[in-house]
Amino acid sequence: MIGYITAGLLGLLCLSIPVGIVLFLLGFGIDAFFSPFPLTKGLGNLVWSTSNNATLIAIPFFVLLGEILVRSGIATRTYAALDRWVSWLPGGLVHANVATATMFSATSGSSVATAATVATVAMPQAEKLGYDPKLFSGAIAAGGTLGIMIPPSINLIVYGFLTQTSIPRLFLAGLVPGIALALAFIAITAILCALRPELGGQRRVFPLSEMLRALLELIPIILLFTIIIGTIYQGWATPTEAAAVGVAGAIAIAAMFSGVTLAMLREAILGTVKITSMIMLVVIGASFLNFTLASAGIGRELQAFLEGLGLSPLAFMMVVVLIYIVLGFFIETLSLMVITIPIIVPLVVAQGFDPIWFGILMIVLIEMALITPPVGLNLYVVQGARRSGRMSEVMIGTIPYLLMMLLMVVALIAFPQIALFLPDALQ
Amino acid sequence: MAQDLLSTLRRVNRVVALLVGVLLMGCVAFVLADIVLRQLGSSLGGTDEISGYVMAIATAWGMGYTLLELGHVRIDLLRSRAPAPGRALFDLAAMLALAGTVTLIAIRGWPVLSRSLANSSRANTPLETPLALVQAPWLAGWAWFAVMAWLTFVAAVILVLRGDFKASEATIGTFGELDALK
Amino acid sequence: EDLSVVGSWSGLPLHMEFEAPFWSEKLPAASGGNLNVALTTHNQMNLGVGDVFRLLGDGVYDVAMTVADYAVADAPELEGLDVPLLALTADEARAMVDAARPMVEDIYNARFNSHVLAIAPYPPQVVFCNAEINGLDDLAGKKVRGSGRMTTLFLEALGAEGVNVSFSEVPGALQKGVVDCAITGAGSGYSAGWWEVSTHLLPIPLGGWDSVVTAINLDKWNSLDDATKALIEESIATDFEGPAWAAAQGALDNDIACLTGNGACASGDARSMTLVSVSDADFAKAREVLVGKVLPDWAERAGGDWAQRWNDSVGKTVGVMIGG
Ligand code: NA
Ligand code: NA
Numbered sequence: 001m002i003g004y005i006t007a008g009l010l011g012l013l014c015l016s017i018p019v020g021i022v023l024f025l026l027g028f029g030i031d032a033f034f035s036p037f038p039l040t041k042g043l044g045n046l047v048w049s050t051s052n053n054a055t056l057i058a059i060p061f062f063v064l065l066g067e068i069l070v071r072s073g074i075a076t077r078t079y080a081a082l083d084r085w086v087s088w089l090p091g092g093l094v095h096a097n098v099a100t101a102t103m104f105s106a107t108s109g110s111s112v113a114t115a116a117t118v119a120t121v122a123m124p125q126a127e128k129l130g131y132d133p134k135l136f137s138g139a140i141a142a143g144g145t146l147g148i149m150i151p152p153s154i155n156l157i158v159y160g161f162l163t164q165t166s167i168p169r170l171f172l173a174g175l176v177p178g179i180a181l182a183l184a185f186i187a188i189t190a191i192l193c194a195l196r197p198e199l200g201g202q203r204r205v206f207p208l209s210e211m212l213r214a215l216l217e218l219i220p221i222i223l224l225f226t227i228i229i230g231t232i233y234q235g236w237a238t239p240t241e242a243a244a245v246g247v248a249g250a251i252a253i254a255a256m257f258s259g260v261t262l263a264m265l266r267e268a269i270l271g272t273v274k275i276t277s278m279i280m281l282v283v284i285g286a287s288f289l290n291f292t293l294a295s296a297g298i299g300r301e302l303q304a305f306l307e308g309l310g311l312s313p314l315a316f317m318m319v320v321v322l323i324y325i326v327l328g329f330f331i332e333t334l335s336l337m338v339i340t341i342p343i344i345v346p347l348v349v350a351q352g353f354d355p356i357w358f359g360i361l362m363i364v365l366i367e368m369a370l371i372t373p374p375v376g377l378n379l380y381v382v383q384g385a386r387r388s389g390r391m392s393e394v395m396i397g398t399i400p401y402l403l404m405m406l407l408m409v410v411a412l413i414a415f416p417q418i419a420l421f422l423p424d425a426l427q
Numbered sequence: 428m429a430q431d432l433l434s435t436l437r438r439v440n441r442v443v444a445l446l447v448g449v450l451l452m453g454c455v456a457f458v459l460a461d462i463v464l465r466q467l468g469s470s471l472g473g474t475d476e477i478s479g480y481v482m483a484i485a486t487a488w489g490m491g492y493t494l495l496e497l498g499h500v501r502i503d504l505l506r507s508r509a510p511a512p513g514r515a516l517f518d519l520a521a522m523l524a525l526a527g528t529v530t531l532i533a534i535r536g537w538p539v540l541s542r543s544l545a546n547s548s549r550a551n552t553p554l555e556t557p558l559a560l561v562q563a564p565w566l567a568g569w570a571w572f573a574v575m576a577w578l579t580f581v582a583a584v585i586l587v588l589r590g591d592f593k594a595s596e597a598t599i600g601t602f603g604e605l606d607a608l609k
Numbered sequence: 610e611d612l613s614v615v616g617s618w619s620g621l622p623l624h625m626e627f628e629a630p631f632w633s634e635k636l637p638a639a640s641g642g643n644l645n646v647a648l649t650t651h652n653q654m655n656l657g658v659g660d661v662f663r664l665l666g667d668g669v670y671d672v673a674m675t676v677a678d679y680a681v682a683d684a685p686e687l688e689g690l691d692v693p694l695l696a697l698t699a700d701e702a703r704a705m706v707d708a709a710r711p712m713v714e715d716i717y718n719a720r721f722n723s724h725v726l727a728i729a730p731y732p733p734q735v736v737f738c739n740a741e742i743n744g745l746d747d748l749a750g751k752k753v754r755g756s757g758r759m760t761t762l763f764l765e766a767l768g769a770e771g772v773n774v775s776f777s778e779v780p781g782a783l784q785k786g787v788v789d790c791a792i793t794g795a796g797s798g799y800s801a802g803w804w805e806v807s808t809h810l811l812p813i814p815l816g817g818w819d820s821v822v823t824a825i826n827l828d829k830w831n832s833l834d835d836a837t838k839a840l841i842e843e844s845i846a847t848d849f850e851g852p853a854w855a856a857a858q859g860a861l862d863n864d865i866a867c868l869t870g871n872g873a874c875a876s877g878d879a880r881s882m883t884l885v886s887v888s889d890a891d892f893a894k895a896r897e898v899l900v901g902k903v904l905p906d907w908a909e910r911a912g913g914d915w916a917q918r919w920n921d922s923v924g925k926t927v928g929v930m931i932g933g
Contacts (some may be wrong), residue, residue, distance in 0.1 A: 014502070015505075015519075015520060015521065016502055016503060016506040016521055017521045017524045017525070018500060018501050018519050018524075018525055018599070019499075019500045019501065019502065020499060020500070021521075021525045021528050024528045025528065026529070036611060036613070037667060037668070037669055038667075038668060038669060039668050041535070041538075041667045041668065042669045043532060043665070044532070044534075044536035044538055044539040044661060044858050045660040047535075047661075048483060048536065048539050048562065048657070049656065049657025049659070049660055050655075051482055051483040051486045051565075052479045052482065052565075052657070053483075054474075054476070054478040055466055055474040056477075056482050057454065057478045057479070057481060057482040060451050060482075061451075061455065091601065155455065160778075164620075164776055164797075166781060167778055167781065168781045192590040193491050217620055220680070235781065235784070235785020235786060237781065238774070238775070239778070241458050241461075241462060244454070244455045244458035245458075245459065246464075248455060248459055249450075256570060266448075269445060269447075270441065270444055270449075270452070270492075271450065273444040273447050273448055273485075273492055273493070274444070274489070274492065274493045274496050274498040275498070276485070276486065276489060277489035277490045277492065277498065277499075278493055278498045280486040281491075282500065284486075287655055291654050291655060291656070294653045294655070295649065295654060295670065297647055297649065297873070301511075311457035334515070337506065343653065346619070373502075374502055374524040377500070380500045390507070391503055412766075430698055472773065473773065475775070477784070486787075527901045528674070530720065532702045538667070542663060542683070543683075546683045546720060547685065549676065549682060549685065550775075551659070551679070551681050551682045551757055551758050553758060553762065553771060555758065558682060
């Protein structure tokens, strides 16, 4: 069955059938060949239940928030301001991509929305300043993944929901690894560009006065971050509701700093509807595929496999990491979580691991899945914002950042306190 | 004629997408109102439930707009290496797969609604929302998506048969001259 | 014969200790290898909880089990299976469920094209509060997180305000005062750490017992021969339903001991929540609200002669009459 899925997925994707539709077609195939039951009869219910979901509404809200920041010019100004601070490093503007992505991650719960926001403002710069498109776009795709690690995070909300762990604790646990990953991205960029200067653009040093003035441009985004996180930790809003607070906050802040027009809102809405439907077709298709896979017994296969190995906790964790990396190539991130959490988290907890810690480890693995082909939403989003060039360039550009994520996986396993220190200290 | 049809579809779906946006904004306002009222010691109740319905309906009705804006993700690995007529074949095959699948979803969605009608089902919540009331617009959205897909497919077939590959690529290709995120 | 079976929440003891062993080992063994079972759970399939019995009726799988309360959207009359506060012990709950069984069978036949094989309990849904309460009266004016329609309506009839918070957000909500109290199974509250953020435990089933119904698609059932039918019914009663009920009271006592430190806790460290005792006067008052408001409302929602049937079966067992 796993062979069929892999071959079918690759074959259909090569035909350039829309990714969401491919997932449905595979589900129909599993129904026809691997299940004696008429699973397709459940299609309507699956589509209804998957989309009738109050948690998922955070996706359009976060995308809309990002769109408003872009259309109001706040995103561009944030980007320019961060550029003043980081482009003295070897690699120049590439660092601004990572820094801007990190900043927006703190206001957005979605990696795709984060990548879309940064790509829209950054891409025109790359062409203007003559950057190597690979590393430049790779940095956006990878930096965007921080959107689900640095709070708020839709994926951590889903994890908390499915494993019945505390969402605010998960958010706290993601903060340090998220910032550490951002620093690791900046470090690897600097190292690469120091070794091969042609990868980055010009290093530019700005006078201190200009750097300090640039800080003012960060006020809107910091304000927005404070509003979103503040409402969660004050207990005024649940993490999902905070996405709506973020939208309202973004409109208010945009009105305050640069003005809001009806035309601008219209464009923001159109962009939001387009990205949301694009994501949801994949999410719904993945949910249907998951349903057919579970009915056909993939959960049993996986569980029997893991339990049959009889491994030590550490070796067991390595196998789990490997499974996520492999599945991450093919499965969209929310589906990947939904498919695997009910099977894997109980086994992980039974081995004595902390579920909050594992949530953070899983997020790193899911971040990797977002930028590994063939199913890597952030790659598509960044490619979509480019006007030319091959998708493969974006993929190659993410490789150094993938290595950093792998390093983070190792670090989290070796030192669980990286994730657990903050929530433990604040309880 | 094919071009007229397509530009009409684009125009109509733009309006639909804006209405979806208004629905989402309404939901933002509703959630905010509830948060504020909670601070004052009362509550509208059921924001969770209503957000879910909004998500289902908004998702379904936004699909057609995304389709016409070439927004549904496709992998361009082999296709981009083919000559124009070959690319057109890839596109038609992909469009056919999409239209067929979406039609099946719409057909299989009917029992969901009809069972809710037959049982007069109401949500297991204090709001007791009649499920048919929210499932009907949801299903209509998927039916709309299916109709959009078939009409687009027909228009593209006409363009391809006429040998107008440039126009067909702009209709059912990948990105084309339209920027995916603009 | 192959059976495709969809179990209830995979992480809860009912599935791990009773469902899974019964369907994957005991039943196949009892049939001498004639029955092959493929078992998954509705959360592993990512099914909406309201779809579990709908899809069973459509024949998407053969057997399904989940909380009856999840299906009341399609069958309001099913709410009568699990009325809050009528049964205080596992024995009483079982008597109530047994009395309701013929009604439940009719509901499942008509609404979900399926036949009821068993009804087993989740632990009763008790009240955790992060505020001093000394009895039911003190719930009035408090913000309480409940789940399900009848529980919420009951809370509101008691003067409390029903607030909708998802399970995983409850600890934060209790800590921040978004809610004052929340209802869940005693065991779930213990393992999810609710004792960290709440002080008082009201150990009465204000949310009912959350009965879990196991049902089989009616066409599938009718296609089985009599010997197989008898085998399934017999072994599910003795190897699943019986043991699950037998363990229920012990589990409740254990969970309460774990939360309050009164008695031995077999699940881990005992905690020190304050156990609130409920006086007879409190009970009498709650029943009054139940009989005067909550049950008549339900009778109206359910329509037909369901109230009459309920009076003649469940009502007789627990000593409560609707409209009497
Ligand atoms: Na974030
Ligand atoms: Na991937």
